[in-house]
Amino acid sequence: MALGKNYDAQDCSLARALEVIGERWTLLVVRDAMYGVRRFGDFLAHLDIPRAVLSQRLATLVEAGVLDKRRYQDAPPREEYVLTPVGHELWLPVLALAEWGERHLSGTGPRRVFHHLTCGSRIDGAARCAACGVQVPIGETEVRPGPGLKGIRNDPVSVALRTPHRMLHPIP
Amino acid sequence: MALGKNYDAQDCSLARALEVIGERWTLLVVRDAMYGVRRFGDFLAHLDIPRAVLSQRLATLVEAGVLDKRRYQDAPPREEYVLTPVGHELWLPVLALAEWGERHLSGTGPRRVFHHLTCGSRIDGAARCAACGVQVPIGETEVRPGPGLKGIRNDPVSVALRTPHRMLHPIP
DNA sequence: TACCATAGTTCAATGAACGAACTGAGGGAG
């Protein structure tokens, strides 16, 4: 838990949101789930996160209703983690935060750019399409590598994201 | 630092943003600064945060260019912390996250509602004014207590926020 | 039978957060 006993005392919706997604690693797990990462091992390889922490974070997100844990294979039994509609709605805050980081902390230009699938135009930090003017949901969004991307990593997820990819669609 | 050595390895603007504002308490400090909190003691009383942690977080935010530390009185010497323009741009992610928390984690209805100062209409989770249709910057926003606010706390900041208040204007 | 893959759990060592006490600079009252 992010703020322990202060949860009630704060009486603030931001504090309650941070209880769920404010812990170390959690928002990066959500980001990966938005890209389409679903399996334990793929999160692990892409994030370089300790296994115990990943396990605990996935459980917290499932409990909070952000992720759904479901069996995708019976023999041997295997589970995958998929974003729920509640998780989809984290798209705007995640995008807004990433855009802020892009603008103020990135020297080399954008690492990833997001486009509206149906028209191809870029979307801004408020998820608005430059051409259509509508708020684009994550399901109609495509990620493309940007000029600032270094592409050092060679795990399956990083490799898949070196080409355009539809958000939420399974990776790899 | 939020992710230690993984900062470079991640090659992701969200990860870089989280290096700055992803640590425990940090985003709540930023939220308070957006309300207009400026003095060490006011952050302390409103957040119930250990003094050492607050001190460290304020220093990190100043170093990152989110807050500006400046003298507001010479005898005795006193400093205050004020959001920079870079800090103002965290408004969209902070609001989006708070709205998400409001929608999905709050049983009692909104605790705070945000209005466009110049027209009085509510703004949504993407900081867009319902009437004007424009993206409202934090400086033209007013916070008002919502029906879900419990109002248990009695520190100066909590008391001031029980009536409408213009964002960024000094509290208390 | 031996080996491999996936998805975890366990555990010792390290690091961060917590809360209480302390420091220091400077009023203001008596």
Add this chain to the structure above:
DNA sequence: CTCCCTCAGTTCGTTCATTGAACTATGGTA
């Protein structure tokens, strides 16, 4: 001049979380 107060921190021992490596469990494949 002395005592007490405020504000803005720092210091420090205890507690809690994170880390990385090793281990467990289930079942498939050679």
